[in-house]
Amino acid sequence: MSIDSQERPGTTSESKSVNVATMFFDRVEKSAQREAFRRLENGTWTSLTWQQAAEQVEALAAGLLALGVESEQRVGIASGTRYEWILADLAIMCAGAATTTVYPTTNAGDTAYILSDSDSRFVFAEDEAQLEKLHDNRGDLPGLEKVVLFDGEGDGDWVLSLGDVLELGRQHLEQNPSAVRDRSAAITSDQLATLIYTSGTTGKPKGVRLAHRAWVYEGDTIAGFGILDEDDLQLLWLPLAHAFGKVLISAQLACGFASAIDGRVDKIVENMGTVKPTFMGAAPRIFEKAHAKVVMSQHGVKEKLFNAAFAVGRQVSRRRREGKSVPPPLALAHSVFDRLVFGKVREVFGGRIRFMISGSAPLNRDIAEWFHAAGLLILEGYGLTETAAGAFINRLENYRLGTVGQVFDGSEVRINDDGEVQIKGPCVMDGYHNLPDKTAETLTEDGWLRTGDRGQLDDDGFLTITGRLKELFKTSGGKYVAPPAIEGRFMAMCPYAGHMLVFGESRNFCVALLTLDPDAISSWADEHGMGGTPYGELVKSDRVREMIGEYIDRLNSELNRWETIKKWAILDHDLSIENNELTPSLKVKRSVVEEKQKDLLDSFYQR
Structure with a gap:
C-alpha cells in the first residue's frame, strides 16, 4: 500500500x-x-x-x-x-x-x-x-x-x-x-x-x-519548535x-505570545506598519498581493536599482540555502542593497518580522524566493481542517522552499500507490458530524486520513504537494495536466493577475479564465493614460489584452507543449465570496466558475 x-x-x-x-x-x-x-x-x-x-x-x-x-x-x-x-x-x-x-x-x-x-x-x-x-x-x-x-x-x-x-x-x-x-x-x-x-x-x-x-497537540507541538515565546507578537x-x-x-x-487582532484584510499592511509584529500567518494570496504591490511601485531608475538588488538577493539566498559561502564581492553588493532596497521592503511589513507562515493553499516557490531574497522568510506549512490545521511545517532552522516541510512530531505520513498523502496522528479529526459514510470514505480502518492531495516525500521527509487528485485532468491526447501548478506559476509572474483557472478535461488543448486584481490594474491604467476607466471596460481593452497576452506567452514558454494555454479570456469581474466563486478562506470554487462560464469555455473549442 x-x-x-x-x-x-x-x-x-x-x-x-x-x-x-x-x-x-x-x-x-x-x-x-x-x-x-x-x-x-x-x-x-x-x-x-x-x-x-x-x-x-x-x-x-x-x-x-x-x-x-x-x-x-x-x-x-x-x-x-x-x-x-x-x-x-x-x-x-x-x-x-x-x-x-x-x-x-x-x-x-x-x-x-x-x-x-x-x-x-x-x-x-x-x-x-x-x-x-x-x-x-x-x-x-x-x-x-x-x-x-x-x-x-x-x-x-x-x-x-x-x-x-x-x-x-x-x-x-x-x-x-x-x-x-x-x-x-x-x-x-x-x-x-x-x-x-x-x-x-x-x-x-x-x-x-x-x-x-x-488543539492541545497542535499548540504543544508548535511550542516544542522553540521559535515562539512570550516576547513575540502576531498580527492575527x-x-x-x-x-x-x-x-x-x-x-x-x-507559547504565551500576544496577538494584535483585526480581521480586515484591506488593513493588513497598514496594521503591520503600526503594530510591528514579529510573525504573521497568511494565505498565499496575501503574499501574492503584497509582492505585486511592492513590485508595481517601482519606476524608472528606482526600478532598475530594485531589479539589480533582487538579482543579487536571489543569488545570496540560493547560496545560503545550499550551505555555500557568499563570495566577498557578492556579500558587499548584498550589504549595499540591503540598506537601499531590502530594508525598505521589510519596513513595509513593520520591520520586526522574524518569519511568516503560509498555509491554506500552495505557495508559489518564486514568491517564497522573492521574499527570502528580501530577508523575509516564509515558512510554508500544510494541513486540513480535518487535521486541526497543522500537520507539516518548515522549521526556522530547517526549511526548504517549495516544500511544506516535515510532518509534525508525533504524527506519521505515507504516500499510497496513487500518490495520495495520508496522515495519522493526534490532530486527525474524529469524523464528520452526522455523516458516517463520508467519515468511512475519508478515514481508513486503521486511522489514516485520506487527504485527497498528491505529494512526494524526499529522503529527509520534506513533503512537496503536487496537486489535488481530483484536480488533475487528462486531455483528449492522453496527457495529464495539473492546473494548480500552471496557475501558481502565472500568478507569480504577472503582478496584475487576480486569479487564473486552467481547464481542458477530455479536450484537445488547455484554455484559461483570468481575472485581474482591481487595485493592480487600476494602477496600471493610471500609468498608461487610462485612469478612471471602469474595470469592466479595462479588461476588454486591446491594450490590456496585449499586456496580459505577453505574460501568457512567457508562461507558455515554460510549459510542456500539451500544457500550454491556447485560448484565454479575462472575466469582467474578479472572483468573490459574495458571488459564491470563492470559499471564505479564499479557495476558488472551480466547479462553480466552470458552470457559470460554461458557454464561454465551450466557445473556445468551436471551430
Missing part, C-alpha cells in the same frame, strides 16, 4: 493540559500580567493582560453555565475575526461545550443549515446583519434557544447582549465560585471541542469533529472560523 512513509517521534513540549480550557488557565497562571491581546477601540490599539482576559472568559463561561449549557453541546459563533470571537470560543470550551464556527459571509440558508445540523443551542452573533440571518430562518432553528450579540442590545427574550451574559456569569460565580474551573477540569482529551464546517468547493458543508486533544487577521486561524490561538496558549 505505502510507497513511502515517514514518522517523527513525539518530541513535543511537556504539557499537563489535557484540554484547551486547562491549557488556557495554565497560561494565565504563567503569564498573568503580560500582554495577551491587543485590539482596536475607536481607532486606537488597546491591550489586555492574560489576567484581564481570564476574568472575562470565566464570567462568560459562567454565563453559559447559568443558561444551562451542558458538556459537548454546541454553541455557534457567527462573526468576523475580533477579540470577542476568541473570548466566546474560550468561554465555550471552558464551559465544557463545543464551538460551532460560522463564517460571517455565509449566506442565511447555509448559516441555518450549519446551526441546525450541529444542534447548536446558543449562538454568538457579531451584529444585526448576522442576527437578521437567524431571524429570517428562525423556523428552521427550533433548537436555538438564545442569540448573544457582540454589537447591539438584547430584546429581553430571544436575544441577549454580550454584557447581559457577562453579568449573568458574574452573578453565577458569586454563588458558585468554582463552577467554571470544576467544569474545565472534568473535560477529557477526547471530548468534542470544535465543530468546523468545511466551506467546501462543492456540495453542502461537512462538520469536522475536532477533540480537545487535537485570519478568519477564526477557519482551522488555520483557530490553530494560532492554540499556539498562543502554548
Whole structure:
C-alpha cells in the first residue's frame, strides 16, 4: 500500500493540559500580567493582560453555565475575526461545550443549515446583519434557544447582549465560585471541542469533529519548535472560523505570545506598519498581493536599482540555502542593497518580522524566493481542517522552499500507490458530524486520513504537494495536466493577475479564465493614460489584452507543449465570496466558475 512513509517521534513540549480550557488557565497562571491581546477601540490599539482576559472568559463561561449549557453541546459563533470571537470560543470550551464556527459571509440558508445540523443551542452573533440571518430562518432553528450579540442590545427574550451574559456569569460565580474551573477540569482529551464546517468547493458543508486533544497537540507541538515565546507578537487577521486561524490561538496558549487582532484584510499592511509584529500567518494570496504591490511601485531608475538588488538577493539566498559561502564581492553588493532596497521592503511589513507562515493553499516557490531574497522568510506549512490545521511545517532552522516541510512530531505520513498523502496522528479529526459514510470514505480502518492531495516525500521527509487528485485532468491526447501548478506559476509572474483557472478535461488543448486584481490594474491604467476607466471596460481593452497576452506567452514558454494555454479570456469581474466563486478562506470554487462560464469555455473549442 505505502510507497513511502515517514514518522517523527513525539518530541513535543511537556504539557499537563489535557484540554484547551486547562491549557488556557495554565497560561494565565504563567503569564498573568503580560500582554495577551491587543485590539482596536475607536481607532486606537488597546491591550489586555492574560489576567484581564481570564476574568472575562470565566464570567462568560459562567454565563453559559447559568443558561444551562451542558458538556459537548454546541454553541455557534457567527462573526468576523475580533477579540470577542476568541473570548466566546474560550468561554465555550471552558464551559465544557463545543464551538460551532460560522463564517460571517455565509449566506442565511447555509448559516441555518450549519446551526441546525450541529444542534447548536446558543449562538454568538457579531451584529444585526448576522442576527437578521437567524431571524429570517428562525423556523428552521427550533433548537436555538438564545442569540448573544457582540454589537447591539438584547430584546429581553430571544436575544441577549454580550454584557447581559457577562453579568449573568458574574452573578453565577458569586454563588458558585468554582463552577467554571470544576467544569474545565472534568473535560477529557477526547471530548468534542470544535465543530468546523468545511466551506467546501462543492456540495453542502461537512462538520469536522475536532477533540480537545487535537488543539492541545497542535499548540504543544508548535511550542516544542522553540521559535515562539512570550516576547513575540502576531498580527492575527485570519478568519477564526477557519482551522488555520483557530490553530494560532492554540499556539498562543502554548507559547504565551500576544496577538494584535483585526480581521480586515484591506488593513493588513497598514496594521503591520503600526503594530510591528514579529510573525504573521497568511494565505498565499496575501503574499501574492503584497509582492505585486511592492513590485508595481517601482519606476524608472528606482526600478532598475530594485531589479539589480533582487538579482543579487536571489543569488545570496540560493547560496545560503545550499550551505555555500557568499563570495566577498557578492556579500558587499548584498550589504549595499540591503540598506537601499531590502530594508525598505521589510519596513513595509513593520520591520520586526522574524518569519511568516503560509498555509491554506500552495505557495508559489518564486514568491517564497522573492521574499527570502528580501530577508523575509516564509515558512510554508500544510494541513486540513480535518487535521486541526497543522500537520507539516518548515522549521526556522530547517526549511526548504517549495516544500511544506516535515510532518509534525508525533504524527506519521505515507504516500499510497496513487500518490495520495495520508496522515495519522493526534490532530486527525474524529469524523464528520452526522455523516458516517463520508467519515468511512475519508478515514481508513486503521486511522489514516485520506487527504485527497498528491505529494512526494524526499529522503529527509520534506513533503512537496503536487496537486489535488481530483484536480488533475487528462486531455483528449492522453496527457495529464495539473492546473494548480500552471496557475501558481502565472500568478507569480504577472503582478496584475487576480486569479487564473486552467481547464481542458477530455479536450484537445488547455484554455484559461483570468481575472485581474482591481487595485493592480487600476494602477496600471493610471500609468498608461487610462485612469478612471471602469474595470469592466479595462479588461476588454486591446491594450490590456496585449499586456496580459505577453505574460501568457512567457508562461507558455515554460510549459510542456500539451500544457500550454491556447485560448484565454479575462472575466469582467474578479472572483468573490459574495458571488459564491470563492470559499471564505479564499479557495476558488472551480466547479462553480466552470458552470457559470460554461458557454464561454465551450466557445473556445468551436471551430
